[in-house]
Amino acid sequence: MVLRSIVLFLAAAVCEIGGAWLIWQGVREHRGLLWIGGGVVALGVYGFVATLQPDAHFGRILAAYGGVFVAGSLAWGVVADGYRPDRYDVIGALLGLAGVAVIMYAPRAG
Numbered sequence: 707m708v709l710r711s712i713v714l715f716l717a718a719a720v721c722e723i724g725g726a727w728l729i730w731q732g733v734r735e736h737r738g739l740l741w742i743g744g745g746v747v748a749l750g751v752y753g754f755v756a757t758l759q760p761d762a763h764f765g766r767i768l769a770a771y772g773g774v775f776v777a778g779s780l781a782w783g784v785v786a787d788g789y790r791p792d793r794y795d796v797i798g799a800l801l802g803l804a805g806v807a808v809i810m811y812a813p814r815a816g
Contacts, residue, residue, distance in 0.1 A: 707760050719778035721752035770809040773802030
């Protein structure tokens with residue numbers, strides 16, 4: 707169950723961050739409407755991927771995904787744009803991922 711959740715969070719990150727990046731490229735880098743359209747489609751797919759999480763609580767899923775988004779955005783910047791995060795970026799991303807672990811995977815009664 708935890709592995710499935712992690713895989714879905716990673717898929718959601720690729721869809722959302724990738725979609726936003728494609729739109730950024732289409733608009734800011736003047737790559738055109740195909741890039742923008744691809745970004746819009748990817749963002750739509752992200753919305754569906756989030757619904758596949760095993761936990762049924764929308765607020766919990768989206769709150770936890772925030773930490774995944776922070777770390778994933780920094781990683782995307784490293785791979786796609788040559789961004790080099792500093793130690794504070796890394797610390798912040800690790801704190802966000804720790805938050806994901808607490809929100810999603812802490813033992814709960816009932």
